[in-house]
Amino acid sequence: MSNGPFDIDVDTLGNLRPISKVVLSLGSNMGDSETILQEAVGYLADTPDLMLVDVSPVYQTSPVGGPEQPDFLNLVVVAESTLEPLTILDRAHAIEENFGRVRGVVNGPRTLDIDVVMVGKRVSEDGIDLPHPRAHERAFVLVPWLDIDPGADLAGYGPVADLVDDLDTDGITRRDDIAITVSGTVF
Ligand SMILES: Nc1ncnc2c1ncn2[C@@H]1O[C@H](COP(=O)(O)OP(=O)(O)OP(=O)(O)O)[C@@H](O)[C@H]1O
Numbered sequence: 001m002s003n004g005p006f007d008i009d010v011d012t013l014g015n016l017r018p019i020s021k022v023v024l025s026l027g028s029n030m031g032d033s034e035t036i037l038q039e040a041v042g043y044l045a046d047t048p049d050l051m052l053v054d055v056s057p058v059y060q061t062s063p064v065g066g067p068e069q070p071d072f073l074n075l076v077v078v079a080e081s082t083l084e085p086l087t088i089l090d091r092a093h094a095i096e097e098n099f100g101r102v103r104g105v106v107n108g109p110r111t112l113d114i115d116v117v118m119v120g121k122r123v124s125e126d127g128i129d130l131p132h133p134r135a136h137e138r139a140f141v142l143v144p145w146l147d148i149d150p151g152a153d154l155a156g157y158g159p160v161a162d163l164v165d166d167l168d169t170d171g172i173t174r175r176d177d178i179a180i181t182v183s184g185t186v187f
């Protein structure tokens with residue numbers, strides 16, 4: 001899939017809207033994380049103008065940073081969208097709030113965290129850092145992403161496969177016993 005901005009959508013008013021590849025990272029280590037991830041992907045799939053392309057396997061991952069806390073379950077969603085990055089981030093925050101996410105400790109435990117890893121070649125603007133400034137060094141983001149998108153390129157950092165080669169992936173385990181289902185499709 002292209003990173004855009006060469007794919008174009010025309011809305012009902014005839015406006016041209018670039019279609020961007022969107023990569024989202026979801027993580028949970030409080031509550032029923034498996035159900036939370038399942039439902040969160042469902043909310044993303046229900047988001048107007050955000051088309052899910054693929055959902056990665058779920059990984060159990062050792063916490064990176066923060067206080068002592070339980071392991072996370074992480075997954076990555078690849079989508080296509082004409083939405084602005086800040087609109088996608090607002091939607092991510094609204095979904096987090098459905099699961100009672102309270103922003104407290106930096107890198108601390110959370111029912112649900114949704115990071116906007118990349119929106120095509122879009123870069124930072126007021127209110128959103130793009131690509132996500134820590135995604136390039138996080139195995140819990142890059143390994144699941146690579147599973148579903150072997151040719152993936154992290155804008156500004158290069159091929160995800162090369163980034164993964166340089167990372168310690170010891171703390172992450174693929175949980176093939178957990179499946180995410182969207183509209184009858186099992187990922
Ligand atoms: N690309 C992005 N994805 C998610 N949040 C972002 C992004 N860019 C800026 N933010 C902002 O970063 C702030 C901190 O986000 P959050 O509380 O999710 O951090 P965190 O998950 O603890 O740590 P990290 O940012 O390292 O994943 C939020 O106010 C959020 O709006």
Ligand SMILES: Nc1nc2c(c(=O)[nH]1)N=C(CO)CN2
Pocket residue numbers: 026027028061062063064065066072074107108113115140
């Ligand atoms: N394993 C793991 N560690 C983390 C995670 C996460 O999702 N998984 N999220 C963090 C802040 O976003 C900080 N540390």
